[in-house]
Amino acid sequence: MSRPRSSRAALRRRSCWRWAIQSGLALAGVGLMLSSALASEPPPQRQRELTHLVRQECGSCHGMSLQGGLGPALLPADLRDKPADGLAATVYHGRPGTAMPPWQRFLTEAEAAWVVDRLISGFPE
Amino acid sequence: MRILFSVLLVAFLGACAGTPPLRGTGDLALIIERASGHVTLANTSSRQPYARIGGLGDLSHASAVYSRDGRYAYVFGRDGGLTKIDMLAGQVVKRIIQSGNAIGGSISQDGRIVVAQNYKPGGIKAFDAETLELLAEVPAEYAPGQFSKVVGLADSPGNKFVYALFDAGEIWVSDFSDPRRPVTQRFPAGQNPYDGLVTPDGRHFLAGLFGEDGVAMLDLWQPQQGARKILEKYGRGEEKLPVFKMPHLRGWSVAQGKAYLPAIGRHEVLVVDVATWQEVGRIPVRGQPVFVMARPDGRQVWVNFAFPDYGKVDVIDTLKGEVVSQLAPGKGILHMEFTPRGENVWLSARDDHKILIYHTENLTQIGEITADAPSGIFFSSRAQRIGF
Known part of the structure; x- marks a missing residue:
């Protein structure tokens, strides 16, 4: 039985978030410098x-x-x-x-x- | 013959129609519209505007003084503009740019000298009231190469001008008996004077201090005694509330032998006996006071406030020594001006784009005038007052 669509979508969103958080951390140093920008x-x-x-x-x-x-x-x-x-x-x-x-x-x-x-x-x- | 008479009559009536009716200047008002570089002229008897003049530059924090006959207003703009306005003709007579950054001005006892006080370059400049020709300047150079912003400029008897130096913590008195060769005396006052006033009798100059709790007072009849502190340490070391706008001082604060002064960083009006210069009371109010103004008879004192409490106005009854009315007249009440005998007060409501006219006995609004972001209101009756 396949997962309901909504749950698959949720999984995609989660991986999206993981990517976002990782890149976000990578950018944090730069972000601090450019905080106003x-x-x-x-x-x-x-x-x-x-x-x-x-x-x-x-x-x-x-x-x-x-x-x-x-x-x-x-x-x-x-x-x-x-x-x-x-x-x-x-x-x-x-x-x-x-x-x-x-x-x-x-x-x-x-x-x-x-x-x-x-x-x-x-x-x- | 009859025809000739008719022709003459028509000619006479025609001439009449072309001549404006004679009128006095005792009941006129000038309203600063700070954002648009305009002033509106109004009549305080009819409570109606009668002229609007533009092209006056940056009028934020602009103020005006009057010639002794009340006919001409001198408007000091923030951008250093000094504009002479004919109140009867409703037009600009002359306009000059006298500095880069100005904060007001004053006019001499004899009405011949108009003085502007400047932030940049710090100092005062004196102009011929008739022509606006530069007569003299006194740079506020308190140490070699160091110039202070000038605040609190007020005229005092003897063609003298008194003012305070924000950065230097001093009070200076410049004597313009010889308008082209002013003589200046300096007096240490205290930390960061933010504004000043001359009492209605012209004798005392008070400078409110921002950098410390207290007010510096100089007796202009005995200046050799130097400035001394009054209301010293009124905060008693308590943490100050933030001040989002500096209060303003002027001789209107004196009523019934007492001076009503804004506290700094405290939501209080301080009361001082002007015979002894001792504190005799403090009155809690609803914000950081900006203008603390006595009605001309001294029975009431009206108080408006700094951001964010500037929609409120408190009315103090001087007999009771407490606030008796808490008004909420409009948005952004920046200034108040009493009619010469105090039956009305005009309030500028900047963010309502209106002048609100109140009856001071029953505290009801009796009129209003539309104006674009109005700030200062200046009545021609100021022409006859010392220290304005």
Whole structure:
């Protein structure tokens, strides 16, 4: 008696997963280095919310056009030499001893990485 | 003869139609539309807009001061733009770019000098109020080659301007008695002053400190005594709550002999007796206060908040010393402005794209004006006040 189709499909999916996990582990080192580049894209609606958050709320210190204010400028040229991971950590955890607060109540680490990625490449309007 | 009379009458009426009616400037308002580089001009008696002007650049954190006759508004944009607007004609008179990154400005006691405060390059610049010609500048070079961002600029009697240096932790007083040759005095203040105010009598300058719990106070009548700390260690070593927007200070915080000041990293309004400069109370509120503004008669103090609590407004009764009303007027309440005698307050609701007009006695909304992402609201009655 042959396996039901659904079970065969499940087996295929499992082997698929195994492959994915193995390749995933192999890529983990690279992935860490490129974490911001590989950061999962938030859905479009969330991207709009995050863009609004950055322009308006981050903008109260960094300027709505991100050219800096009480906080430093966040334009691509200003961020070029800074590691993306460190910038994402600053967004997420804040910077003790400075005016930069932690934003972790309002976005996930992956979203912070997405924001940094967008800042480095030129932030959407 | 009758024909001649008729012709003259028609000509007379025609001339009348072409001339706008005379009007005063005491009840006008300028609303900053931060995202689109526009300002809307409105009338605070009719509570209606009457003009909208564009092309003012980056107006995030823009502010305005008025000429002493209330006719001209000087708008300081974030991008260093300084625009002189004729409030009656509803048009731009002159516009210059005076720096790369600015944060506001002030106008002298005699109304002849407009001063802009700049982040980049850090310092202040003085302009002729009539022509916007550059008169002098005072770079905020606190150590050789090191420039500070300038905050809290306010005018004080004697054509002086007082301001604080965020990076240097100092208060500077620049005397523009000779507008082209200002003389500057420096006073150590404390860590990271974030904004400042001159009391309504022009005597004291207060600088709120971000880097430590406390407020620096300089007696401008006796500056030789130096700045001293008031409200020192109000946090008492407790862990601070995150501050998602810096509070703003201005002389409106003083009411009934007390100053109502935002705490930093605490959801409280601090109350100080301005005779002794001792703390006399603290009032719990629903967020990090940004503007703590007394109604002109001092009976109420209205408080708005930093993100994410900026949909709320708390109203303090100064007789009871506590919050008596908790309002939720709209989305992104960024600024508040009282009519000169306090019967109304205008609130900007940035994310509702509206100015909400409230009656301050019964706390009901009595009107609104549409505006694109409004932030600051500036009434022409500021023209007559010290420290604005």
